[in-house]
Amino acid sequence: MINEITVNVDEKLAVDKFNVDEANPHIVLKADPDASEFDKLILCCPAGLYKRDADGQTSFDYAGCLECGTCRILCGDTIIEKWEYPQAGMGVSYRYG
Template structure:
């Protein structure tokens, strides 16, 4: 049995809801100008990425629905909800 985190995460299944993004950044300017951008290094699924021009790109594919980004954002700059029923992550345990 493997103890590699990436391999374990890969066993989860994710159904993307293309019509509804369950996390949305309210104000992208705040991300660039008034934040040390902790979401880029605290999300376990690497959903937040800093672009070359200093902006933040959010891709919710693979989101583990852990809520870390919501708690850690110092500007309360996220609209966060769980995906609609049937969408999102399906965890494989063991």
């Protein structure tokens, strides 16, 4: 018998606290990001911040960022205009849950 372990990522992320710096986004994308580069981030961002709707329109919201740097590593030279850690007291606060 194999024990199946399932994790609901949305539940785990909901436990974390986010202090969003509305005046100074720590991630800024270039004006017209390349579609294939954006698709990398749709697949790889652990917080699911990069999205494409049924009409093909892309969206991104830095507010739920986990500050892991995945987007910076994958696309820092292509579609990311700015990536830096949030200012002190801002960003994600991890909590056990």
